[in-house]
Amino acid sequence: MNQHLKGSLSTIILKLLHDNGRMYGYEITQKVKELTQDDIQITEGALYPILHKLEAEEVLTAETEKVDGRVRKYYKITPKGNAVAVDRIAELKAFAENLNLILNPKLSLS
Amino acid sequence: MKLNKIQIAEIEGYFSDWNLVYKEFYDEMFDHYCTEIETKMDNGIDFHTAFNETHQQFENLEEKVSWGEITRVYGLKALESSQYSAVDKKVKSEYFKFILKQLFSPRILFWIIVIIVQYKFLYNQFDIISLENSKWSFLGGFFIGISYLLLALTFSNSSLIDSLKNSSFKFLLNTSFKKDARFGIRKIAILKLFIFSILTIILFFEFFALLNFPISKISLTVFVTLFAFIFSTTIAYLTKTKLFFKDINILKI
Known part of the structure; x- marks a missing residue:
């Protein structure tokens, strides 16, 4: 699963943030786990570098909030990043559909 | 729980x-x-x-870092380094864009006037600068440096001192920085750039002086002005990014 996930992880993160507004790192890993019924588990070593890169590119912006006495960092998509997110999500969707056509040729004939 | x-x-x-x-x-x-x-x-x-x-x-995380030599860091430290390098890249491009913007703004007129004034009045007692008259060039350079510092301070935001207190310079004053980990990634990246650009100009100048290489009056004037330009632009950049610092709440603790 991991090798397939690598290239699309940033788009998955963008999709989640697009749908849920703002989220923090741990919440993202849990959401992916929940949506895929434990099939896909994002590792912290993959998640945080992507979040930080997207933040540096100003696709995401971060805000902090004190929760239970700790500082929690929430990420959300910037107005500038919104167009990027929509584009990448559409691309990944089209790719997944094409992949389906290749992997299930019989289904596509019907 | x-x-x-x-x-x-x-x-x-x-x-x-x-x-x-x-x-x-x-x-x-x-x-x-x-x-x-x-x-x-x-x-x-x-x-x-x-x-x-x-x-x-x-x-299991691992990241290559360069601290003079290439080494490897692991675990949380690796993750921290990868975040630092993403921000470092961003700050560099932002800083260079800022310098370019200054170069192509009407402010460049001010620097052209500085070059002309210096060329006309500052070094008229000798045509070339070499070690023979380096005593004078050192004194001259020192006073020019002080005046540029004052100029940069005067032309910058009035809250500059505040901004310096909250900026990378604090890093130089605080010895227990590792223990309380109170420093923003962006500040370190900017400090590094600032020191690097100033050192490059000084070393370049020193290199010629040490070789006793005669420096023409016009190139010295341009050198000194370039130094002042980078210095004041960096101060302006640091002041400008104060807001940039604020939104990450680093120093509120």
């Missing part, structure tokens, strides 16, 4: 072993650990097993 004080202290102890430098990163990871451990404890796992499972996910 909420963590108790002893458990929190144990996680803090573990974090201090990693020698993390950046507060922003420290906070994010500390919250990640605590939230994950609490969730695991809610599912009936005891604290130490939950803690162990959480830190194992970070153990």
Whole structure:
């Protein structure tokens, strides 16, 4: 699963943030786990570098909030990043559909 | 299940072993650990097993860093370095864009006037600068430097001192920075750039002076002006990015 996930992880993160507004790192890993019924588990070593890169590119912006006495960092998509997110999500969707056509040729004939 | 004080202290102890430098990163990871451990404890796992499972996910990380030589860092430190390099790249491009903008703004007229005035009045007692008259060039350079510093301070934002207190320069004053990890990634990146650009100009100039290479009056004038330009532009950039600093709440603790 991991090798397939690598290239699309940033788009998955963008999709989640697009749908849920703002989220923090741990919440993202849990959401992916929940949506895929434990099939896909994002590792912290993959998640945080992507979040930080997207933040540096100003696709995401971060805000902090004190929760239970700790500082929690929430990420959300910037107005500038919104167009990027929509584009990448559409691309990944089209790719997944094409992949389906290749992997299930019989289904596509019907 | 909420963590108790002893458990929190144990996680803090573990974090201090990693020698993390950046507060922003420290906070994010500390919250990640605590939230994950609490969730695991809610599912009936005891604290130490939950803690162990959480830190194992970070153990295998590895990142190459360059601190004069290429070395490898692991675990949380690797993650911190990867975040630093993303921000470092961003700050560099932003800083160079800022310098370019200054170059193509009407402000360039001010610097052209500075070059002309210096050429006309400052070095008229000798045509070339070499070691023979370096005593004079040193004194001259010193006073020019002081006046540029004053000029830069005067032309910058009035809250400059505040901004300096909250900026990378604090790093030079604080010796326990590793322990409390109070420094923003962006500040370190800017400080590094600032020192690098100033040092490059000074070293370049020193190189010619040491070789006793005659420097023409016009090139000296351009050198000194370039130095002043980089210096004041960096000060302006630091002042401008004060807002940039504020939104990450680094120094509010």
